[in-house]
Amino acid sequence: xxxxxPTFGFMARHPAHWIxxxxxxxxAPKAPGTVGTLWGWAAFAIxxxxxxxxxxxxxxxxxIPIGWWASTVTARNLRTCDPGSVVWDEIVAIWLxxxxxxxxxxxxxxxxxxxxxxxxxxxxxxVRWADxxxxxxxxxPVTVWQGFGILFDDLVAAGCTLVVLxxxxxxLQ
Numbered sequence: 690x691x692x693x694x695p696t697f698g699f700m701a702r703h704p705a706h707w708i709x710x711x712x713x714x715x716x717a718p719k720a721p722g723t724v725g726t727l728w729g730w731a732a733f734a735i736x737x738x739x740x741x742x743x744x745x746x747x748x749x750x751x752x753i754p755i756g757w758w759a760s761t762v763t764a765r766n767l768r769t770c771d772p773g774s775v776v777w778d779e780i781v782a783i784w785l786x787x788x789x790x791x792x793x794x795x796x797x798x799x800x801x802x803x804x805x806x807x808x809x810x811x812x813x814x815x816v817r818w819a820d821x822x823x824x825x826x827x828x829x830p831v832t833v834w835q836g837f838g839i840l841f842d843d844l845v846a847a848g849c850t851l852v853v854l855x856x857x858x859x860x861l862q
Contacts, residue, residue: 693767695774705762708755708777715776723806725776729783730802737791745788752781753840761836770825770835778843779809785847790854797854804853808846819845 693699695716700706710716717724740748756777763775786801787793793801808816823838825831 692769692772695767695772699766703762703766705759706766708759709763709775711776711780714780715774721773721776722779722809725779726783726802726806726809728776729780730787730798732780733784733787737787742788742791745784749781749784749788752777752784753844756781756840757833757836760839761831761833764835764839765831768831769827770823770829770831771820771839775839778840781840782809782843782847785844786850786854789851800857801850801854805846805850808849809843812842812846814849816842816846816849 695710697713697716700710700713700716707713711725711728714725714728715721736748737745759777760775764770764772767774783802783805786805787798790797790801812820820838820842823834823841825835
């Protein structure tokens with residue numbers, strides 16, 4: 690079967706689609722991963738007004754299995770193993786990065802955004818390895834492992850981002 694086109698109507702049919710598609714940010718016609726990451730950054734900035742670091746840890750820890758489920762369901766229904774419209778992985782990954790670098794001013798947050806987008810889009814080294822780990826041939830059924838893979842490479846990109854930012858901070862201080 691051929692892939693299904695992600696639309697607002699598709700997203701509205703299942704709560705997993707809303708989550709996986711970043712409440713609509715994944716429907717951006719260009720660069721949905723970047724739009725999803727921006728949505729994640731904005732959501733972090735707003736939620737950070739009320740959430741303590743401990744609560745952020747709980748939210749992020751809960752967002753990973755929820756995102757795994759939502760990404761699996763959405764990828765199955767879109768009939769592709771890693772749909773570009775699924776952006777929950779970018780959202781959770783940028784939350785993780787921002788949570789771990791806080792308190793950080795705007796410029797460090799912007800650097801985090803840029804470095805994360807580089808690792809997520811260019812997929813150098815470990816990110817490429819993580820991305821390839823769970824890929825399947827077109828036409829094969831999407832399993833829970835592809836759903837996990839959607840999140841996994843972005844979590845690796847988040848880890849790489851944190852290493853780069855830590856190095857930059859060490860050099861600049």
